[in-house]
Amino acid sequence: MSVEHLRANRGVSVTGTYDHHRERLRREADEQLRARPPLPSWQKRVVERFAVERGSGWYTLLNQFAPHTPDNRPDAVLVGPGGVLVVLLCEHEPPVAAARAAFVWTAELLAGLATPHGLLTEAVVRTVVVFPEGGRATAEDGEHVVVAESELDRVLVCAEPVLDGADALAAARQLDNGTFDLTPIAWNPQRIPRPRGAGQVGASDRSSGLFEVRRLRDEQAERAPHVAVPDWRLFLDDAQLGAVRRQYGGPARISGPAGTGKSTLALHRLAHLARRGPGRLLFTSHLESLPELAREQFRALAPQVAHRVEFRNLHEWAAELLAERGRDTVVDEQRVDAAFTAVWERSGRSGPLAAARPSRHYWKDEIDRVIKGRGLGTLESYRSATRRGRGGQLSPAFRAHVWEFYCEYERELCERGIYDRNDVLIRALDELGRTPLGRVYSGVAVDEVQDLTLVGLRLVHAVSGDGPNRLLLVGDGQQQVFAGGWRLSEAGISLRGRSEVLRRNYRNRAAIVEAAGELDAVNRFDDIDGAPAVTLRSSLPVLSGGEVVRWNGVAQRDAVLAALRGLDAGAGTAVLTRSRAAAEEWTEVLRRGGVPARRLAPWSPEPAAVLVGTLLEAKGFEFRAVFLPDERRPMGFYRDELEALQRQLLVATTRARDYLWIGALEESDE
Numbered sequence: 234m235s236v237e238h239l240r241a242n243r244g245v246s247v248t249g250t251y252d253h254h255r256e257r258l259r260r261e262a263d264e265q266l267r268a269r270p271p272l273p274s275w276q277k278r279v280v281e282r283f284a285v286e287r288g289s290g291w292y293t294l295l296n297q298f299a300p301h302t303p304d305n306r307p308d309a310v311l312v313g314p315g316g317v318l319v320v321l322l323c324e325h326e327p328p329v330a331a332a333r334a335a336f337v338w339t340a341e342l343l344a345g346l347a348t349p350h351g352l353l354t355e356a357v358v359r360t361v362v363v364f365p366e367g368g369r370a371t372a373e374d375g376e377h378v379v380v381a382e383s384e385l386d387r388v389l390v391c392a393e394p395v396l397d398g399a400d401a402l403a404a405a406r407q408l409d410n411g412t413f414d415l416t417p418i419a420w421n422p423q424r425i426p427r428p429r430g431a432g433q434v435g436a437s438d439r440s441s442g443l444f445e446v447r448r449l450r451d452e453q454a455e456r457a458p459h460v461a462v463p464d465w466r467l468f469l470d471d472a473q474l475g476a477v478r479r480q481y482g483g484p485a486r487i488s489g490p491a492g493t494g495k496s497t498l499a500l501h502r503l504a505h506l507a508r509r510g511p512g513r514l515l516f517t518s519h520l521e522s523l524p525e526l527a528r529e530q531f532r533a534l535a536p537q538v539a540h541r542v543e544f545r546n547l548h549e550w551a552a553e554l555l556a557e558r559g560r561d562t563v564v565d566e567q568r569v570d571a572a573f574t575a576v577w578e579r580s581g582r583s584g585p586l587a588a589a590r591p592s593r594h595y596w597k598d599e600i601d602r603v604i605k606g607r608g609l610g611t612l613e614s615y616r617s618a619t620r621r622g623r624g625g626q627l628s629p630a631f632r633a634h635v636w637e638f639y640c641e642y643e644r645e646l647c648e649r650g651i652y653d654r655n656d657v658l659i660r661a662l663d664e665l666g667r668t669p670l671g672r673v674y675s676g677v678a679v680d681e682v683q684d685l686t687l688v689g690l691r692l693v694h695a696v697s698g699d700g701p702n703r704l705l706l707v708g709d710g711q712q713q714v715f716a717g718g719w720r721l722s723e724a725g726i727s728l729r730g731r732s733e734v735l736r737r738n739y740r741n742r743a744a745i746v747e748a749a750g751e752l753d754a755v756n757r758f759d760d761i762d763g764a765p766a767v768t769l770r771s772s773l774p775v776l777s778g779g780e781v782v783r784w785n786g787v788a789q790r791d792a793v794l795a796a797l798r799g800l801d802a803g804a805g806t807a808v809l810t811r812s813r814a815a816a817e818e819w820t821e822v823l824r825r826g827g828v829p830a831r832r833l834a835p836w837s838p839e840p841a842a843v844l845v846g847t848l849l850e851a852k853g854f855e856f857r858a859v860f861l862p863d864e865r866r867p868m869g870f871y872r873d874e875l876e877a878l879q880r881q882l883l884v885a886t887t888r889a890r891d892y893l894w895i896g897a898l899e900e901s902d903e
């Protein structure tokens with residue numbers, strides 16, 4: 234019940250009680266402060282103000298050495314609805330390293346605190362520098378908040394509480410128990426009864442009735458209508474938090490099936506590293522939109538250090554490096570396609586390649602994923618190259634034909650003065666071989682690593698180096714949608730056991746996991762370096778329920794429109810297709826049917842209508858509801874095509890959180 238509510242119902246007597254309570258807290262704090270080395274008067278006022286906020290759910294702990302607090306420690310720590318505040322009482326701007334160290338000291342004391350929702354993360358911790366009225370205002374450096382004595386409301390009054398009473402009390406107790414340096418002010422940990430159970434507001438909060446903690450889990454209502462999911466920013470599970478906090482002596486890898494929080498972990502890890510050291514960090518992926526999405530999420534997780542983390546698509550990053558070094562390498566996909574088509578028409582279509590596999594896409598992939606993707610420079614190296622997931626053996630003699638075709642393609646690009654996407658990565662890798670990177674990153678996380686080419690992998694390794702905590706590879710072999718895999722050792726990367734596997738699926742409700750588990754998607758990544766292969770089938774969905782609709786019939790468009798209307802679908806719903814043409818077509822069908830729709834790519838953070846994209850475009854995203862309409866396209870004739878399709882379908886299915894619609898067209902002329 235809120236203060237306002239109590240006041241409205243019981244009138245002024247409640248306000249009287251409220252004021253009386255605050256006055257009692259102030260007196261208590263005053264007595265405690267008198268019995269210890271004196272604080273400068275402004276600091277005493279601030280601490281008393283903090284203590285009074287006990288009435289609003291804040292627990293104050295004062296450093297027993299203040300005002301002579303040892304370097305790198307906080308003067309006070311507050312724990313309450315707004316999280317954990319690491320307070321520095323400063324007349325002058327504190328050195329960034331000292332403020333950071335005070336943060337880390339406090340965060341380490343809280344590390345691993347178990348709450349009913351999971352293990353508390355340091356996303357709840359903020360550093361606040363308080364300076365005296367009329368003192369020299371320090372500039373906010375982004376990593377800490379700076380407030381004058383008169384502005385404390387800025388940090389104490391929170392519109393959106395992050396900790397409930399029980400969690401705040403547990404955190405305050407942990408700090409009290411974890412160090413002799415911090416002393417509770419105006420509250421006695423022994424006298425406050427322990428909260429009774431999962432998710433309950435602490436007894437003291439109930440009895441005082443002085444504030445109402447809005448349950449964070451309510452905010453998840455849209456996300457999880459039946460079962461509450463803890464906020465991923467505030468709580469992690471033990472496997473996730475362990476990996477976030479671990480000291481890795483060299484490159485490390487996080488794997489696990491879809492939805493198990495791999496990307497989430499990577500973001501927490503970057504925040505953890507950013508808060509513990511200087512320098513910039515990089516989150517990258519070969520996917521176009523994923524870094525943008527990750528940037529948004531990181532801002533919500535760790536706004537204080539967001540300015541130190543770059544979120545860049547790998548190609549974009551490489552192109553910028555080349556531009557900086559005066560080796561501009563701009564890619565025009567349409568011109569590349571035209572060049573390939575010209576070569577195909579001239580030499581591919583009627584030659585041995587088409588006779589072996591008629592699809593021009595297959596041979597473009599052979600160049601992209603195997604020859605250029607692996608950085609092969611000679612026919613000899615191509616002759617002995619592994620071609621994982623490419624289907625069928627190519628004899629050494631046949632490979633000579635492919636090599637000839639490839640050389641012609643390269644000549645064509647050269648004559649037209651253009652580059653393809655592989656050229657960007659190859660040239661960037663060459664460039665770093667010649668002159669290493671000036672700006673060294675203190676950490677690099679690579680998401681969806683299973684779909685990088687070998688050259689891409691070598692590039693991220695060249696960027697990160699092998700130093701401790703420098704490189705984190707995140708991926709899932711079952712979701713690999715491009716062929717031409719590699720072994721980490723081919724990129725000179727050695728994990729030496731620095732490999733974590735996540736199993737708890739936080740995204741997909743049980744029914745969705747079950748449906749996705751029926752797909753026969755071969756894991757081509759985890760097998761590669763001997764890590765245990767955990768498939769989606771053996772993951773553990775945290776959320777029960779979910780709905781899978783398997784529709785079959787002739788009027789698929791009407792069925793999809795009706796289902797969308799029935800769901801009241803809008804933002805959070807996606808229609809995913811195998812081909813780009815089908816995605817364009819469905820966008821039109823939905824619009825004509827009165828359902829606001831737009832294409833998924835390019836991704837934009839604006840609240841949207843129903844998003845329509847290809848299975849590939851949907852990688853890395855998640856939606857409340859996913860529609861997979863059937864398409865009148867052959868499922869693929871070759872084993873590698875069928876395998877690739879299964880993995881794409883697995884990716885698409887596991888994008889759905891609550892609802893999955895799968896269409897199967899019977900005879901129709903749609």
Ligand SMILES: Nc1ncnc2c1ncn2[C@@H]1O[C@H](COP(=O)(O)OP(=O)(O)OP(=O)(O)O)[C@@H](O)[C@H]1O
Nearest residue numbers: 463465469470491492493494495496497739740853
């Ligand atoms: N500990 C957690 N508590 C609550 N939610 C979580 C937790 N970890 C992850 N999530 C949520 O689960 C969903 C899936 O997480 P994430 O995207 O990180 O998984 P992933 O393993 O990278 O998935 P994929 O491989 O399918 O892309 C996200 O909505 C994320 O916020």
